[in-house]
Amino acid sequence: MSRPQCSRCLRPATHCLCPLIPSLESRTRVLLLQHPSEVNHALNTARLAALGLNNAQLVVGEVFDDLATLLNPPGYQARLLFPSDDAQPLQRYAPDEQPMLLVVPDGTWRKARKLLHLNPLLAALPRVTLMGDAVSRYRLRKAPGPGALSTVEAIAQALQVLEAPASFEPLLRPFDALIERQIAAMGAAVFEKNHG
Structure with a gap:
C-alpha cells in the first residue's frame, strides 16, 4: 500500500513542499524539457522550478x-x-532587449545529451551558460565538476543574472527543505560519514 501523495509537488502528503513553493514572476520564459527517467526522482527539481515560476512550462519526453x-x-x-x-x-538584460525563452534540459548529463541528440531543433539552438563555478547546495551528492548544479539551482542562478536586481532565491526554499529533510532522515552521523 502506497502512502498518500500530494498531487501538486508529488511528495508524500506528510512531507508536502507546497507551502514553501513561491509564485514568482519573471520576464524570462523557462521551458523545462524533462527526460522521463527524472519524473519519479526523489528530488525532481525541475518540477519544483516549474511550480515556483509563473512563466514556466515543464514537458516530459525524449x-x-x-x-x-x-x-x-x-x-x-x-x-x-x-x-x-x-x-x-548569460548577462543582465539590456533595457530594450527581447526576453529569453530559456530552454533547460533536465536529466543526468548523459540523458540531457541524449535529449539534444534526439531533438535536432533543440541541439541547433544558440547556447548560453552560467559564469563562474557556483557551489551546489545539493549536499547529498558529489558534483561531477565545478559549477555542476541541480536544475532548480541553475534556473535560479540564470534568472538572477538575467533579471538583476530581482531575487529568485525563494525558488530554492523547497529544494533546501528537501535536502534538510533527507539529511535529518539519515541522521547526522550517517550524513557526516558519507557526505561530511
Whole structure:
C-alpha cells in the first residue's frame, strides 16, 4: 500500500513542499524539457522550478513532436542553457532587449545529451551558460565538476543574472527543505560519514 501523495509537488502528503513553493514572476520564459527517467526522482527539481515560476512550462519526453511550437513563443528569443565551447555567458538584460525563452534540459548529463541528440531543433539552438563555478547546495551528492548544479539551482542562478536586481532565491526554499529533510532522515552521523 502506497502512502498518500500530494498531487501538486508529488511528495508524500506528510512531507508536502507546497507551502514553501513561491509564485514568482519573471520576464524570462523557462521551458523545462524533462527526460522521463527524472519524473519519479526523489528530488525532481525541475518540477519544483516549474511550480515556483509563473512563466514556466515543464514537458516530459525524449522526442518532442511539437518542439518547433514550444521553441517559438511570440516575443521571446530561444536559448539553450547547456555548456559548450561556443556558449555565451548569460548577462543582465539590456533595457530594450527581447526576453529569453530559456530552454533547460533536465536529466543526468548523459540523458540531457541524449535529449539534444534526439531533438535536432533543440541541439541547433544558440547556447548560453552560467559564469563562474557556483557551489551546489545539493549536499547529498558529489558534483561531477565545478559549477555542476541541480536544475532548480541553475534556473535560479540564470534568472538572477538575467533579471538583476530581482531575487529568485525563494525558488530554492523547497529544494533546501528537501535536502534538510533527507539529511535529518539519515541522521547526522550517517550524513557526516558519507557526505561530511
